[in-house]
Amino acid sequence: MSYQELFPIPVEWLEDADRSMAETVSAWGEQEVKARRLEHKEDYDALLLPAMKKLFLDIGLQTLLLPEERGGGGMNSPEAATTATAVLENVGAADTGIGFVFANSLALQYALAIAEKRSDEALGSAAGVFTGDDVSLVSLVLPGYGTDTGDKPRYYGLDFPATARKADGGWVVTGGPARPQCCGASAAAFAVVCDLGEGVPGVLLVPGDAKGVQRGPAFKKTGLAASANADVTFDGVEVPSSALVLEGMTALRGMLSWYYMACAAVCAGSLQSVHEILQEWGDTRVIKGKGQIFKENPLVASLMGEIGGKMGTSRLLTYNLARMLSKPDVYGNAGGGNLHVTAISAFKQVGRLAMEAMDNTMELMASAGYATEWNLERYWRDVKTVETYVVPETVAETCMARQYFNLKQL
Amino acid sequence: MRTIDDFTRPLEYLTPLDRYLGEIGRRWADTEVIPVRRDFDEDWEHHNLIEPCFRSLQGEIGFQRMLFPEDLGGWGLGHSGYMGAGAARLFEEVARADSGMAVAFGVLFWPLVMICVEPHVNRRLCEQFAPMFMQERPVFAANAMTEPQGGADIENMEIVGGSTIQTTAVLEGDEWVINGHKLWPTNSGGVADLFGVVCTTNPGSKDPNDLAFIFVPADTPGCTQGGPYEKAGMAADKNSDIWFDNVRVPSWYRACGPGLDAMYFKEVISLGNLGSISFVSGSLMNVFEILKDFAEETTFRGKPLKENDDAAGVLADFARDVDIIRVLTYQYARMLDRPDLYGDRWSDEIVAKGRAYKYFACDKAVEDLKRVMNLMGAHGSDRAHDVEKHWRDLKIVQLWMGGKQLCQMEVARWFYECETL
Numbered sequence: 081m082s083y084q085e086l087f088p089i090p091v092e093w094l095e096d097a098d099r100s101m102a103e104t105v106s107a108w109g110e111q112e113v114k115a116r117r118l119e120h121k122e123d124y125d126a127l128l129l130p131a132m133k134k135l136f137l138d139i140g141l142q143t144l145l146l147p148e149e150r151g152g153g154g155m156n157s158p159e160a161a162t163t164a165t166a167v168l169e170n171v172g173a174a175d176t177g178i179g180f181v182f183a184n185s186l187a188l189q190y191a192l193a194i195a196e197k198r199s200d201e202a203l204g205s206a207a208g209v210f211t212g213d214d215v216s217l218v219s220l221v222l223p224g225y226g227t228d229t230g231d232k233p234r235y236y237g238l239d240f241p242a243t244a245r246k247a248d249g250g251w252v253v254t255g256g257p258a259r260p261q262c263c264g265a266s267a268a269a270f271a272v273v274c275d276l277g278e279g280v281p282g283v284l285l286v287p288g289d290a291k292g293v294q295r296g297p298a299f300k301k302t303g304l305a306a307s308a309n310a311d312v313t314f315d316g317v318e319v320p321s322s323a324l325v326l327e328g329m330t331a332l333r334g335m336l337s338w339y340y341m342a343c344a345a346v347c348a349g350s351l352q353s354v355h356e357i358l359q360e361w362g363d364t365r366v367i368k369g370k371g372q373i374f375k376e377n378p379l380v381a382s383l384m385g386e387i388g389g390k391m392g393t394s395r396l397l398t399y400n401l402a403r404m405l406s407k408p409d410v411y412g413n414a415g416g417g418n419l420h421v422t423a424i425s426a427f428k429q430v431g432r433l434a435m436e437a438m439d440n441t442m443e444l445m446a447s448a449g450y451a452t453e454w455n456l457e458r459y460w461r462d463v464k465t466v467e468t469y470v471v472p473e474t475v476a477e478t479c480m481a482r483q484y485f486n487l488k489q490l
Numbered sequence: 491m492r493t494i495d496d497f498t499r500p501l502e503y504l505t506p507l508d509r510y511l512g513e514i515g516r517r518w519a520d521t522e523v524i525p526v527r528r529d530f531d532e533d534w535e536h537h538n539l540i541e542p543c544f545r546s547l548q549g550e551i552g553f554q555r556m557l558f559p560e561d562l563g564g565w566g567l568g569h570s571g572y573m574g575a576g577a578a579r580l581f582e583e584v585a586r587a588d589s590g591m592a593v594a595f596g597v598l599f600w601p602l603v604m605i606c607v608e609p610h611v612n613r614r615l616c617e618q619f620a621p622m623f624m625q626e627r628p629v630f631a632a633n634a635m636t637e638p639q640g641g642a643d644i645e646n647m648e649i650v651g652g653s654t655i656q657t658t659a660v661l662e663g664d665e666w667v668i669n670g671h672k673l674w675p676t677n678s679g680g681v682a683d684l685f686g687v688v689c690t691t692n693p694g695s696k697d698p699n700d701l702a703f704i705f706v707p708a709d710t711p712g713c714t715q716g717g718p719y720e721k722a723g724m725a726a727d728k729n730s731d732i733w734f735d736n737v738r739v740p741s742w743y744r745a746c747g748p749g750l751d752a753m754y755f756k757e758v759i760s761l762g763n764l765g766s767i768s769f770v771s772g773s774l775m776n777v778f779e780i781l782k783d784f785a786e787e788t789t790f791r792g793k794p795l796k797e798n799d800d801a802a803g804v805l806a807d808f809a810r811d812v813d814i815i816r817v818l819t820y821q822y823a824r825m826l827d828r829p830d831l832y833g834d835r836w837s838d839e840i841v842a843k844g845r846a847y848k849y850f851a852c853d854k855a856v857e858d859l860k861r862v863m864n865l866m867g868a869h870g871s872d873r874a875h876d877v878e879k880h881w882r883d884l885k886i887v888q889l890w891m892g893g894k895q896l897c898q899m900e901v902a903r904w905f906y907e908c909e910t911l
Contacts, residue, residue: 472866
């Protein structure tokens with residue numbers, strides 16, 4: 081039985097072209113990642129980077145959402161949300177880290193090519209980042225916790241990673257050290273959420289090799305081997321006016337809504353592989369000395385039922401969010417308060433459900449689930465890392481409460 | 491200023507050695523391990539960084555001696571009346587630094603429990619093996635239990651009674667001849683000098699007389715260890731396959747004898763549960779230290795993170811659970827130290843309650859650490875803060891010794907008098 085048959089989402093939401101692309105990516109995952117994993121484990125140069133090259137360049141995800149006239153895949157309309165979700169689900173099934181790296185790129189591609197108030201100037205300026213002959217990694221640099229007290233403009237209580245001020249027809253970006261979402265050590269460009277003045281947020285695209293961009297050493301982290309991350313400082317970095325990708329709260333929230341959708345799809349996709357792993361384990365183990373097939377034990381079965389429920393729910397939530405983002409005429413702008421909070425909520429729920437499903441799976445597999453040989457622990461580490469990176473729990477909960485219960489002060 | 495020493499322990503349960511064990515363990519952790527532990531993950535295979543830490547703890551300070559009788563060079567903890575509380579204190583301090591080290595250290599005593607602890611001291615075997623541990627290099631022992639075909643079935647004594655054990659011991663003259671294949675023992679992968687092997691003398695039998703616990707020095711011909719498994723964490727704890735191929739040992743290497751091996755093996759399970767709870771307690775106390783610093787130095791909404799009500803709620807839940815788990819640790823230690831009050835350490839009741847406390851502590855810890863990591867955001871999953879290390883490491887504490895489902899079954903069997911589970 082296929083994953084779609086086991087955990088269905090409304091089939092009418094996907095076009096044949098979407099399914100075809102998802103199948104292509106699924107085949108890529110089997111051949112370029114899963115088949116080579118035992119040999120190369122999580123080696124970046126031997127496994128992950130070559131796999132990303134095939135995915136981003138040969139299959140074309142690096143320019144998926146950009147218009148054809150800019151050298152892109154031509155999926156520059158909101159309907160691409162469901163396509164992107166189907167693609168990301170399969171990338172996540174192969175490697176959560178690669179999916180997360182692509183999610184960063186996708187969010188920026190959305191802001192440049194699909195967002196309601198997109199800038200042709202910014203698209204023209206940025207297109208070159210995506211359309212070269214090599215893998216071009218981009219990273220969002222989002223607001224985060226700070227280290228100083230007192231009043232200053234903040235984003236939902238978080239410090240902006242940088243400020244941007246107009247100068248000589250362009251912008252000067254100053255801030256950091258800040259923690260990028262991914263690839264701080266290797267990104268070709270950073271999409272930096274800046275305070276443009278008086279707390280008005282904007283996203284500026286800063287080339288990784290711009291003068292004044294200083295990267296710290298790559299640091300160790302729980303998972304996401306595909307993302308060599310490092311803190312980054314912007315020391316008076318000068319960029320042209322066309323580097324301004326978006327401006328204002330609604331536009332920023334729109335980009336983030338797509339980012340949350342992409343990350344939810346990656347987490348839900350990781351569960352596809354977890355399902356495969358647990359299916360094999362449950363079919364082949366015997367317990368209690370009676371030759372009882374593991375999955376046929378009632379206690380085991382009850383937990384497997386819960387796990388399956390979480391897999392199905394995660395998928396439904398993710399595709400429902402994608403569907404809503406694909407229909408702004410029906411559901412409104414991606415940056416509108418309602419839809420943005422739905423996106424946050426969906427991501428948080430999917431992340432939590434994915435972690436619970438993987439925790440429970442590991443409990444059923446015991447030590448085998450903890451050994452690298454069975455691959456489960458890789459997804460477990462990776463998804464947890466995604467969950468911690470994308471939005472701090474406190475901020476997500478505050479945003480949801482504000483919207484759901486009409487808070488006035490927080 | 492609040493410290494980890496403000497977490498509650500029932501003071502009347504402590505050993506007279508508590509202060510010394512604590513201070514020595516704390517100093518060792520702070521000077522020898524915590525400064526280098528962040529690189530342990532990459533050291534999982536060769537232990538170049540990890541081995542010197544074991545050397546100072548076990549060999550130079552000498553903790554590896556502590557279970558043996560004093561006249562054999564040991565510290566007599568096996569007949570002290572406070573083995574549980576002493577072990578809990580020391581395991582907490584080691585796990586505060588690294589729970590992988592704590593399990594490797596704790597498991598070195600595991601098979602020795604069968605021969606060093608009253609009321610079932612096997613003096614001849616103590617005399618035989620004590621010299622092995624009276625040296626300055628770290629010496630390890632291991633329990634070879636789990637087998638490929640049945641996983642946790644070996645630990646599932648109540649229901650399968652040893653009937654699934656496929657590692658055989660056949661008495662030929664005055665020697666046991668052992669054949670079989672074991673998986674996953676802590677301190678395998680070339681680490682252990684001595685194995686306690688769970689065997690059957692009559693394959694398929696549920697008769698407790700047929701379960702044998704036999705000691706096998708690791709250098710015995712026919713005993714082969716594979717390379718260590720690569721895992722999500724716990725780099726200091728090496729695990730591998732072990733093969734016993736016509737391994738011959740003297741007949742008196744059997745720990746306690748027919749019927750008694752099976753009975754006292756349950757005491758091994760009880761002590762394993764105490765160790766597990768202690769590892770959780772120690773690790774969580776270290777997370778508290780890290781989290782307290784983080785919540786003071788990091789700002790949110792323009793003030794320290796800890797001064798935000800929503801963050802404070804998470805911090806409070808975490809501190810609450812650390813406090814409860816620490817109390818539970820010493821409560822169970824007390825139960826093991828006072829069989830006159832609580833029953834034999836190998837009784838079904840003590841085993842079941844140990845399982846209950848262990849899986850309660852582990853479930854709480856795993857959930858708490860996930861929340862703490864989420865609160866810390868991107869810093870929760872970077873290795874610079876070590877919280878993620880404790881999260882990865884503690885997950886396997888939840889999984890080992892039969893995992894959660896076996897814990898649930900043993901607890902249900904005892905409390906609800908289930909007869910068919």
